Amino acid sequence: MELEVLKTVAAGIAIGFGAVGSAIGEGMIAAKAMEAIGRNPEASDKITTLMFVSMAITESTGIYALVVALIILFS
Amino acid sequence: MELDISLAPEILFNFGFLPVTNTLLWSFVLSIFLIVITLAMRFSLKTIPGRWQLLFEVILDEGMKLVESIMKDEKKAKRVFPLVFTMFIFIVFANLIPFIPGQSALSIHTQNGDISPFRAIMSDYGMVFVLTAISIITIQIVAIIAHGPFGYLGKFINLKSPLAFVLGLMDLIGELSKILSLSFRLFGNIFAGEVLGLVMLFLAPFIVPLPFALLGLITAIIQGFVFSLLTLIFISMAGEIEVKEEKKSKACVNFNN
Numbered sequence: 001m002e003l004e005v006l007k008t009v010a011a012g013i014a015i016g017f018g019a020v021g022s023a024i025g026e027g028m029i030a031a032k033a034m035e036a037i038g039r040n041p042e043a044s045d046k047i048t049t050l051m052f053v054s055m056a057i058t059e060s061t062g063i064y065a066l067v068v069a070l071i072i073l074f075s
Numbered sequence: 076m077e078l079d080i081s082l083a084p085e086i087l088f089n090f091g092f093l094p095v096t097n098t099l100l101w102s103f104v105l106s107i108f109l110i111v112i113t114l115a116m117r118f119s120l121k122t123i124p125g126r127w128q129l130l131f132e133v134i135l136d137e138g139m140k141l142v143e144s145i146m147k148d149e150k151k152a153k154r155v156f157p158l159v160f161t162m163f164i165f166i167v168f169a170n171l172i173p174f175i176p177g178q179s180a181l182s183i184h185t186q187n188g189d190i191s192p193f194r195a196i197m198s199d200y201g202m203v204f205v206l207t208a209i210s211i212i213t214i215q216i217v218a219i220i221a222h223g224p225f226g227y228l229g230k231f232i233n234l235k236s237p238l239a240f241v242l243g244l245m246d247l248i249g250e251l252s253k254i255l256s257l258s259f260r261l262f263g264n265i266f267a268g269e270v271l272g273l274v275m276l277f278l279a280p281f282i283v284p285l286p287f288a289l290l291g292l293i294t295a296i297i298q299g300f301v302f303s304l305l306t307l308i309f310i311s312m313a314g315e316i317e318v319k320e321e322k323k324s325k326a327c328v329n330f331n332n
Contacts, residue, residue, distance in 0.1 A: 052293075056264075056301045060256060063263035070270065074080050 011069040018065020025058040080270055084199045085190040087183065097192055098199035105168055105196065138163070145304075146311050155310055158213065162206065163303040169196035170265060170295030174288070197265040197298075200258070207258040210306040214253075218313035257305060264298045 033051040037044045084096035116131055124132060138160050139152070146152040178193035197203055219227045231247045233239040268291040275284040 052297050053301055053304065056260075056294075056297050057305075060260040060263070063267060064259055066267050067259055067263040070080075070266065071082065075082055 007072055011072045014072065015065050015069040018068070019062050022059050022062030025061075026055050029055055029058060080273065082200070082266075084194055084201075087185075087190070087192060096199065097190070097194045098196050098202055101172065101193070102169065102196045102202060105165070105172065109164065109168065135160070142307060145307055151311075151314065155307065158209075159303045159307045159310075162210070162306060163299055166197065166206070166261070166299035166302055167296055170299055171292075172196065173269070174292060174295070195265050195269055197261055198269050200262050203258045203262040206261075206302070207254055210257065210302075210309070211254055214306075214309045214313045215250075217310050221314045253309065257302065261298050261302050264294050268294055 029051060033047050036047050084098040086094045086096050087100060088095055116128070119128075121128065139156060142156050142159060143149060143152040146155065173193070173195040179191060181193070182189045182191050222230065231243045231250075233243040271287055272284060272291060275287050
């Protein structure tokens, strides 16, 4: 195969597999946060902020995969 | 299909031997803007606050409350607050600049082809790396002051038992991985946001890119918050004297992904 084709396939595989883990993690965070808000609606402000922060941290593994994919594609 | 995406920022002109890129130019403009606002605020302080002074006071007060709740010590919190809060303000403003409309319409003609004079500041890895270097160096200095130079080295090179030696090496790798995880999180989010916006504009120019722009707006603020919050947590962890060893290593696992 040519180098260009290999690069495209590699970038696709990298982001495809990299997105799985962080997607599952973010889903779990959202589910737990919803549960907590349902149980204690007064605390929803605090929980929402904490949820966004922990989601941004969880997301980072997915972002690493994306950075790797972009580096493979554009450099 | 020709998308104009590059990892490195575009060089606008050469200032002596120093190539001035668009991100460098805009980071200087932003710094001057923030300094001017700060000085203007500083010299117009009143006992009875006006509308703008009240806004700034509320923001500063909330930030100080958060820093105090994490450092658990008012004196330490006052010492670390300027660094962390400046990082927060700088990153948030740097991430919000690309949302001022009309930027991608302009381009400058140079010998390297047409280049855009605007670019998100944090989508330049050099810029993000410098910010990360500041926070990592601060963390190490705090750790050295808290443990003393020999205690600090003893954390990494431990010859009491084979297990302690391996754990020390893991600590060393953990410290090094902080650099990558802090910088890649911010850079990746902002750069990916730029690329996503560009691809969406290319596929469907109307309406469709709007939700992605909204997501980008949320990301811009949250990433600035997360970067400074993680710096704060790392500093407070580095400053702890090792009494609660078990609790500390747990916190390490939670925030060191």
